[in-house]
Amino acid sequence: MLSKEEYLKALSVVENYDDVDEMIKNREIIENLIKEHFEMLDKIKTGELSDGYHTFNELYYHRAVLFSIICNEHKDVAYKSKEHHDGTMYDGMFIVGINTPQGQYSYHYDLNVWSMFDVPELEFAPEWDGHKPSDIERLISINNPQPYKFEDLKEGMWVWDNQLKWCFEIAICIVEIKGYENLKMFKVKNYDDSLTLMIFEENRFYPVQMANVRCE
Incomplete structure (x- = not known):
């Protein structure tokens, strides 16, 4: 993208026109284009660029409000942190995310909306699982939890038992006992x-969200 100085330098080209009227006409066109160009850049930098209905700043804030409602309704699987898992963070920002049955979904926001998210604060955010903006529909799965497959179970994971109607933490995800190799077994941690x-x-x-679904 050309700088303002480079655009202005281009104006000198029209000074070589033999036709004065044509020169003035082209100079005015170029000057207007330069003005519009830098007005647009200023709007982009400040977030005030609009589609005619909303500015980027408005949409950014709306997204923060809507995501905060989702996270605040599911505090047990949501989190916020001022540091990534490796201790890094973008200047003046924080990360807020939620663990859905299909994986993580998260956003980065400016610190001025930190208090909007009434969720547990972590010293370090969980390691990014590779989710992308196109994974937005993971959020739909929060209220439509699907049962786990045996290979989904991980140590330290909290799981809802839809038969006993309680949640527990998995301590050992694969247990093998001689003579019972045909059974898929694991161990859970009790309160003691x-x-x-x-x-x-x-x-x-199921994911622990199933407990919330059953209570609604």
């Missing part, structure tokens, strides 16, 4: 830190 052996069953174990 003891372990209980569980047998995996299809359509029984």
Whole structure:
């Protein structure tokens, strides 16, 4: 993109026209284009560029409000942090995210909307799982949790047992016992830190959001 000085330099070209009227006409056109160009750049830099209905700043704020409602309604799986998992962060910003049944979804926002997100604050955000803007529909899965497959279970994961109607933390995700190799088993942690052996069953174990869905 040309700088303002380079645009102005281009104006000198029209000074070589033999036809004075044509020179004036072209100079006015170029001057107007330069003016419009830099007005547009100023709007882009300040977030005031509009589609005729909303500016970028308005849409940015609307997105923050809407995402805060989702996160605040699901505090148990939402988080915010002023540092990425590796300790980095963009100047004057923070990250806020939510763990959906299909994976993470997160945004970066300016610190002036920090208090809008009434969710647990983490020293470091979870490591990015590779989600992209095109994964926005992960948010839909929050209120439509699907049962886990055995291979989905991970140590430290909290799971809803739709048979016993309770949540537990997985301590050991694969347990093998001689003579029972045909069973898929894992162990969960009890409140006293003891372990209980569980047998995996299809359509029984869900993301913890399932507890909220059942209460609605």
